[in-house]
Amino acid sequence: MVKYKISLINFAKILWGIMLNYTESVGKIEIFGKDEFNPKHILECGQFFRYKKINDIDYEIVASNNIIKIVETKSGFTIFAKDSQFVKNLFNFDTDYAEIKKEIADIKEVKDIVKVAEGLRIMHTDPFETVCSFIISQNNNIKRIKLIIEKLCKEAGTKIDSDHFAFPTIEQMGKLDVEFFRSIGAGYRAKYLAEVSSSFKNLLSVDTEKLSTEELRYRLLKILGVGRKVADCILLFAYNRMDVFPVDVWMERVYLENFLGKAKTREKMSADLVKRFGQLSGYIQQYLFYYKTVAEREGRIQ
DNA sequence: GCCCAGGACATGC
């Protein structure tokens, strides 16, 4: 019986061209195995902020205007969501991590970073939501970033159900002033958020797919409050550009202390790291961020 | 009270 089930799944994978081992029915996606998809490792690595634990192992997410629940099962995970296509896109189900992990394991400096974060995936988040979220992230900590974003959605986003709110649209954000953004705790970033709608509109008329990473970064840097690091996070998470290595305080430490790099500014550190890791840069950076900010703190590294 | 957080920006040299 089991063999038959597995061969059926493999057939489905070939049929859909999908690497992740899963099946779906209405409103429900079942994932088999835990090394290609792990919500803790995906969500707790600072790429996305609208999630919360509903118990010690299960998670609830709101992305754009979708409510998604992820429950751990014996053999893997079950994802509950109305729009399964949205979920596949959000978690990049068509990306094969077996190959990526194999390539990372071949690089001496980083060969161990995957073990503590099996199932981590780079997400594919909404560009406007990502721009706003990472403007809020600057010189801030993840706990407070989450808090500010939740207040923003609750007070400015469209109500989905009794206790869930969508991320504000460009139009909704554009109607709010500096005082509002201060009132939700955005601090000095309030003036950036008050202008983000009008500056982001310039990107809507652009076919971003046709732009090189450098060209798209150049356009993102025109947004007030978006500097090199925030732009690189947007490039990585919203546009899935992998030739990008966002350097924040944590990655600066890794660069100087672990890699013994010689560049002086974060921009040059980033360029140095991308030169070294190429199209694996985005993945390696994210595994490293999880390693330093979660795994090491939890004492999972000796 | 100080230090820190997924930094950006203006100023001065």
Added chain:
DNA sequence: GCATGTCATGGG
């Protein structure tokens, strides 16, 4: 081009 000061806010 590079270095420094400043910008809110809450948690440790």
